[in-house]
Structures are given as structure tokens and as C-alpha cells.
Amino acid sequence: MILVFGSSGQVASELKALLPDAVFLGRARADLAEPTDLRDVIEELRPDGIINAAAYTAVDKAEEEEPLAEKINAVAPGEMARAAARLNVPFVHISTDYVFNGAGDVAFSPDSPTGPLGAYGRSKLKGEAEIEKSGANYAILRTSWVFSAHGANFLKTMLRLSETRDRLTVVADQVGGPTPAAAIAEACVTILKSLRTRPDLSGTYHFSGAPDVSWAEFAREIFRQARRTMLVEDIPTSGYPTPAARPANSRLDCGSLRAFGLERPDWRKGVADVLQELGVNS
Secondary structure (H helix, E strand, O other): EEEEOOOOHHHHHHHHOOOOOEEEEEOOOOOOOHHHHHHHHHHHOOOEEEEEEOOOOOOOOOHHOHHHHHHHHHHHHHHHHHHHHHHOOOOEEEEEEOOOOOOOOOOOOOOOOOOOOOOOHHHHHHHHHHHHHOOOOOOOOOOOEEEEOOOOOHHHHHHHHHHOOOOOEEEEOEOOOOEOOOHHHHHHHHHHHHHHHHHHHEEEEEEEEEOOHHHHHHHHHHHHHHHHEEEEEEOHHHHOOOOOOOEEEOOOOOOOHEEEEEEEOOOHHHHHHHHHHHHHOO
């Protein structure tokens, strides 16, 4: 039995379709804000593998709630990883491009120096450190710009805004790989299965959609596929100030994932799939 932390988030929702026999734990049974309780839950269920698809993801709010973000994104994954080590089962954890400072225009590799710009990134990086020293057979999967038919995300925001507007300003100097949550879920399952027989593959990996684009280019493709007339005006990051700084460069070097037989997914196909799921153009 596979145990998944998270129940209603984007990746967890996609994992439900892939793992019908898995046990999914939402906040009601596994509150990551109370990390010390997780050990008992895992020991009780004694899974064959663990996927952590739960996180504190409110990037701006984290600037005011860093201790809470750290509990959920760092302390809790550490407890999960140590429990996985005790049970000798593989553990897959989803992390983020926000562990980097976003400098330059070269894709970050898994061993590139980190340097988070804000509280959210710091909390996720601390979680990675807890997992790395846990002794678990693990894979940390850093990803970026996640979208799906579930929850709140950039694609759904663009569709909502297009209902009442015919012109939008969108940031054009931040570049990264939009990533379908469905592809992340598939990657998590593939990696978990591989780790059972290849613990030597334990480590940190990158997984993002291709090709790399700006948020403005991402928006234009969403509107093109949704057949919605919308003028997208490019603006710099300074034109859309936020409490938390965003990395300008979110490009991720995903080459090491070939060890699992995985390649970067085409996010444009992911957009088409999500639009179909949402009933857009149908």
C-alpha cells in the first residue's frame, strides 16, 4: 500500500487517478502543522512507499507565517523521511524551484548552489535538508509553475480573468517551465517504483515542462488554445510587485531524470488536456 500525504491539492488529485488503492491523508487525519503526530500515523499504516504531495504553498503569506511554513514544509517532511527510513520504504517528496535565487539565464541543475529569496523557498530548502540527513531511500523532486484542473493555479486564473476582460498585463521577465500536475504525479509513481529496487538512485532531481517560457508567453498559449481573444501586454516584474520576491530564472535542468526513463513533458499538451477536463471549447 502506498501512503500519500495530501488529498485535495493539484498533484494529490492527479495521484488519486493513478493510485486507486493508495491511502490519501488530508489535514483532518494528518495535520502537517503538528509534525510529531505523523510518526504514529505512518507506523500504524506501515505503507510500502510514501509520497508527500502536501505543502504550505502560499508564497506571499509565508513572509508573515514563516514558522508555520517551516513546520509544514520542513519539519513534517523530515518526520516522514525518518519514518520511511525506519520502515525501509522509499519516500518521494515534491519541492520547488524557489530554493534557487533565480539569477542568470542558465538552467539550474540539482547540484547548483541554492539561495532562496523568501520564506517559502527557505522552508522548502530546510525540508530538503531534513530528508537528506534522514537515512531514507528518497527522491526529492523539484518542480515549477504547476497547473491542472484542480485548485488554484495560473491557468485557471487566466481563464477566470478572460471572462470579464479583453486585455491583461502579465510578467514577461520571469522564465521557467510550466508543469502539468498530472505529469508530476506520473513521475512520482515511476520514481517510487524504481527506488524499491534501485536505492542507489536516491537523491535530488528536477522535473519541469518544456519548453521554457515567460509567464506572458504561457498566458498567450492558454488563450490561444482556449480560443479566447485576449491582448496580453508584457510587463517587468517591477510592474507587478508582490510581498515575496519571485525568481526571475526558474529554468531547471532535468537531464538526470533519464535515470528513471523520464523526459520533460510538453506543457502545451498539458494545457490542452486541462482545458478538455475543464470543458473549455467542448
